[in-house]
Amino acid sequence: MKSIDVAAERRYSVDFVTDWQGALLDYVGEKQAILLVPESLIQILAGLPKDFRRILLPDGELQKDASTYIRVLEEVSQTSLNRTGVLIGIGGGATTDLTGFVAATYLRGIEWIAVPTSLAGMVDAAVGGKTGINLRTGKNLAGVFHSPAKVIVNIGFLKTLSDRDLRAGMAEVAKCGFISDLKILDLIREDWQANIPELVSRSIAVKAQVVSRDFKESFEREILNYGHTLGHAIEKHSNYAMRHGECVSIGLIFAAELSRLRSGLSDAAAEKHHQILAQLGLPTSYAKDAWSSLYEIMQSDKKKKSKLRFVTLKQLGEPTRLEDTNEAELQHIYEGMLKR
Ligand code: GLY
Numbered sequence: 001m002k003s004i005d006v007a008a009e010r011r012y013s014v015d016f017v018t019d020w021q022g023a024l025l026d027y028v029g030e031k032q033a034i035l036l037v038p039e040s041l042i043q044i045l046a047g048l049p050k051d052f053r054r055i056l057l058p059d060g061e062l063q064k065d066a067s068t069y070i071r072v073l074e075e076v077s078q079t080s081l082n083r084t085g086v087l088i089g090i091g092g093g094a095t096t097d098l099t100g101f102v103a104a105t106y107l108r109g110i111e112w113i114a115v116p117t118s119l120a121g122m123v124d125a126a127v128g129g130k131t132g133i134n135l136r137t138g139k140n141l142a143g144v145f146h147s148p149a150k151v152i153v154n155i156g157f158l159k160t161l162s163d164r165d166l167r168a169g170m171a172e173v174a175k176c177g178f179i180s181d182l183k184i185l186d187l188i189r190e191d192w193q194a195n196i197p198e199l200v201s202r203s204i205a206v207k208a209q210v211v212s213r214d215f216k217e218s219f220e221r222e223i224l225n226y227g228h229t230l231g232h233a234i235e236k237h238s239n240y241a242m243r244h245g246e247c248v249s250i251g252l253i254f255a256a257e258l259s260r261l262r263s264g265l266s267d268a269a270a271e272k273h274h275q276i277l278a279q280l281g282l283p284t285s286y287a288k289d290a291w292s293s294l295y296e297i298m299q300s301d302k303k304k305k306s307k308l309r310f311v312t313l314k315q316l317g318e319p320t321r322l323e324d325t326n327e328a329e330l331q332h333i334y335e336g337m338l339k340r
Contacts, residue, residue, distance in 0.1 A: 002201065006208045008129050008147045008215040014204050016197075020115060020154035021047050024088065027113065027150055032085040034076060036099045038063065041091055041117060044157075053079060061240060063094040064133045066142070072102050086111040086149065092118035093125030093244075096148075097140070100131030104146035111149040117157040119169025120245055123176065123203040124224075126151050128211040138301070139232075145216055153204070155197050168245030170280045171227075173199050175252060176206040178273065179226050179311075179319050188276055223319040226311040227252035230334075233297040234286050242283075249282035250337075257333045259312035262322055269316045274340070285337040294334070295327060 002016040017023040025048075035054040037045065045054065055075050057063045076087070089099025089112060096114040103112035114126035132143020158166060170192065177184030184202050187195040207224065214220035231251030235244060256273035259265035277284050286294075298308055310322045 004201065004204050004208050005212075006127065006147070007212040009145065010147050010149070012147055012150055014127055014151040014153060014208065016153050016155070016201060018154065018156065020152050020157075023152050024048075024113065024115065027152075028086060028088075032079075032081050033088055034079065034081060034085070035088045035090060036072065036095060036102070037090045038092075038095060044090070044117070044160075057091070057095060057098070061094055061134065061139075063091075063098045064139075066133055066135065069098060069101065069133045072098070073106060076102065076106055081106075081110075083107050083110055086113060088113045088115060090115040090117065091121070092116065093121045096121055096126045097131055097143075098133060100129070100146050100148065101133055101143060104131055104144045109146065112146075114148045114151045116151070116153065118161060119158055119166055119200070120172055121169075122153050122158075122200055123169065124172045124207065126153075127204055127207050128221075128224075129215065139236075147215075153200065155200060158196060164243065167281050168243035168249075170199075171245035171248040171252065171277070171282055173203045174276050174280065175224075175226050175248065176203040177276070178252065178256075178313065178316060179223050180206045180210075180317055182317050185272065185276060185316070188279065192280065222309075222321070223311055226313070226319060227255045229298055229301075229308070229310050230254045230294065232301060233294045234290075236297050237286075237290055237293055246283050249277045249280070250284060250286050252277060253284045253337055254333060255310060255312060257336065258310055258322065258325070258330070259314075261329065261333065262325070263312040263314050263320055265313050265315060269313070272316070285340070288335065288338050291331055291334050295330065 003013040005013050038059050039056045040059050055072055087099050087103045089096040099112050103110050116122040116126040129145045129147035131146050132140045135141040181202050187199055210221055227248045231248040234247040234250055256270045260270040307323045311319050312322045314320050
């Protein structure tokens with residue numbers, strides 16, 4: 001079995017399996033365990049012992065609503081699960097974010113296992129120990145770093161995804177290529193669908209290395225946010241109607257153009273962003289009249305940090321940071337994306 005180690009506040013492995021239920025049962029052994037799973041995925045639990053306790057979740061971002069979090073905590077507390085118990089989150093990024101946060105806060109912290117079923121979940125959300133829920137004022141505003149005890153990756157789950165979700169997840173894969181592992185870009189160009197298993201494991205390896213070096217995002221981990229400054233703003237502006245990966249795709253183009261203008265990224269490398277994301281069928285621009293709102297959203301998100309900062313690239317695989325941007329140049333780049 002292939003596995004990738006992560007050394008964060010605890011050591012754990014990301015295991016690539018074909019029999020995810022067997023891997024889960026082996027890990028849980030005699031421990032008390034509760035599964036957290038969205039109702040829409042319940043059919044994938046067929047085959048697990050009937051007495052395996054489960055808590056059903058709504059779909060999508062509703063999972064990360066404070067009311068769901070409290071309801072799940074209450075349900076867990078009504079069982080006999082104690083500090084040696086384990087929670088198992090089976091689903092996309094919202095499920096693993098919620099499961100990790102419940103695990104981090106129940107009895108001041110118990111173990112949890114992530115079983116991601118979406119591409120974005122596998123290559124991003126499930127690995128790295130960021131857990132949390134949304135507040136009315138914004139996404140992920142309540143959360144803690146609490147690594148899973150194990151991540152179980154079953155590539156077979158990806159066959160159940162819609163074409164749109166699969167392509168959206170590929171934005172995070174491409175990001176890992178741009179910031180670190182250039183071979184990912186070759187594999188996408190060659191035949192991304194056929195190369196998915198290798199693309200997933202390479203992207204997880206990038207994330208594992210980064211979070212092992214900087215678990216709490218004091219500096220290096222920030223490179224994982226390449227494309228996300230504008231991406232998050234678009235996500236919010238679209239009222240979450242667009243997939244995270246679709247917004248990140250537009251943000252990656254923006255970050256590449258900013259890198260070309262300000263960080264010395266070559267024309268060829270910036271063009272590579274356009275080629276790869278277009279090949280994946282992902283959006284590469286957004287509404288012209290949205291700029292002022294997007295800038296305002298980026299400015300207000302910035303309050304949680306010190307300054308409006310962008311991760312940019314000096315060259316492919318060599319990220320840097322940019323803080324001294326001005327609105328005119330950012331707007332010029334944004335509008336240029338619409339003219340291509
Ligand atoms: N999704 C970015 C990170 O985990 O740091």
